[in-house]
Amino acid sequence: MTEINFDPIKLTQSLVQCASVTPKDDGALQIVTKHLNEMGFNCYPLKFSGSNSYDVNNVFATIGNEGKHFAYAGHTDVVPVGNEDSWKxxxxxxxxxxxxxYGRGSEDMKSSVACFISATKRFVEKYKKIPGKLSFIITGDEERDSVNGTPKILEWASKKNYKFDHCLVGEPTSNKEVGDKIKIGRRGAISFYIQVKGIQGHTANAHLAENASHHLIKLLNNILDNPLDNGNENFLASSVQIATFDIGNPVPNIIPELAKATVNIRFNDMHSSDSLINWMEEKINNIFNNVKxxxxQFTYDSTAESFLNQPGYMCDLIAKSVSDVTGKNSKPEHATDGGTSDARYIKNYCEVVELGIRNQSLHKVDEFVYTKDVIELEKIYFQILENYFHNR
Ligand SMILES: [Zn+2]
Incomplete structure (x- = not known):
């Protein structure tokens, strides 16, 4: 049985001690629920299944009545540890x-979940009542399929008539200091699995064969030689990476019949999955139209579309709250870099911005957070609640 302890560092520790590698929960959501229950939240454990994915446990928790509705979104699942012996x-x-x-999930993102719970506790203690509505959207699957997690919690909440005005996602976004960088959008992601088929033959009889790898190399060179874009005001240039190249030919005297490659693209808001599928078709036609x-052929796996929330109310609220806490006037950097996050689902429901602890060791061996950063993040989250519900 986990004890109730609202100290952000203790709470981070308890959460890290749950081995919640997706989709295993190992008690992490129970810790969240227990603490939210204690403060008077109505907690709804939501287990979702199906849609060609594994079962996932989630929690939606809400407190308050009329007025504007603020939501905090986060995840308690973590990526695998890799080689455990490499950890300190x-x-x-x-x-x-x-x-x-130290611990898997300390940065991504159990410290954030702990900090928002702690900040809420202090807020509820100070003001007794929330002049509006505050909800927690906590999923047990952000790191893998992300199918039976946040998107289904949002659907469920919408059916129950919960309408969010603003949402903060607690992914680790900060850079050199807590609060110096927030995310206002994300790049999209798509993978192309390309296969070229030629004619197998003896390398000494090249005229009787057709080398599949030569054509694939030509295609990939063409893709690499022509960058998709140079980025824009809000996004870095789209990145095209050849993730695999595979001929699988074990001997030097055979011309390979098959050659395969995987191309992974992280794209900005100048593209969409559809536009990139057309782009790939065109590239292939250009190279192969005159090849006898x-x-x-290719298949693809589109994981996320890019999106951008025009800087608005949430960015100002966060900038003010960070400067209230740190005493510094510099505005947080507005960024869209990094991988995908569940903000891509939330943006369809309300204004969403991401702010969390410093991004430095997530998904690595010896993942860690500085304890002083945890304390700082809790203060900033508290200030956000105070400015949101009382000062603006
Ligand atoms: Zn995360």
Whole structure:
């Protein structure tokens, strides 16, 4: 049984001690629920299944009545630890060593979940009542399929008539100091699986064969030689990466019949999955239209579309709250870099911005957070609640 303890560092530790590698929960959501229940939240455990994915446990929790509705969104699942022997401390021990708290999920993003719970506790204690509505959208699957998680919680909430005005996602966004960088959008992601088929033959009889790899190399060179774009005001240039190249030919005297490659693209708001599928078709047609004895096919896996929330109310609220806490006037950087996040689903429901702890060790061996950063983040989250419900 986990004890109730609202200290953000203790709470981060308890959450890290749950080995919640997606889709396993190992008690993490129960800790969240227990603490929210204690403050008077109505908690709804939501288990979703189907849609060609595994079962996932989630929690939606809400408190308050009439007025504007603020939501905090986060996840309690973590990525696998990799080689456990490479870790300085057992990855689910939550060991504090000097000024650091170690463990898988400490940065991504259990410290944020802990901080928002702690901040809410202080807020509820100070003001007794919330002049509006505050909800927690917590999923057990952000890191893998992300199918039976946030998108289904949002659908469920919408059916129950919950309408969010603003949402903060607690992914680790900060850079050199907590609060110096927020995310206002994200790049999209798509993978292309390309296969070229030629004619197998003896390398000494090249005229009787058609080397599949030569054509694939030509295609890939063409793709790499022509960048998709140079980026824009809000986004970095789209990135095209050849993730695999595979001929699988074990001997030097065979001309390979098949050649395969995976191309992974992280794209900005100048593209969409559809436009990139057309772009790939065109590239392939250009190379293969006049080729007699080789053909090229592809499949794709579109994981996310890019999106951008025009800087508005949430960005101002966060900038003010950060400067209230740090005493500094510099505005947080507005960024759209990094991988995908569940903000891509939330943006269809309300204004959403991401702010969390410093991004430095997530998904790595010896993932850690500085304990002083955890304390700072909790203060900023508290200030956001105070400015949102009382000062604006
Ligand atoms: Zn995360």
């Amino acid at each position: 401390f057992p990855p689910f021990s939550g060991t504090i060593d000097g000024d650091k708290l 004895n080789a053909s090229c």
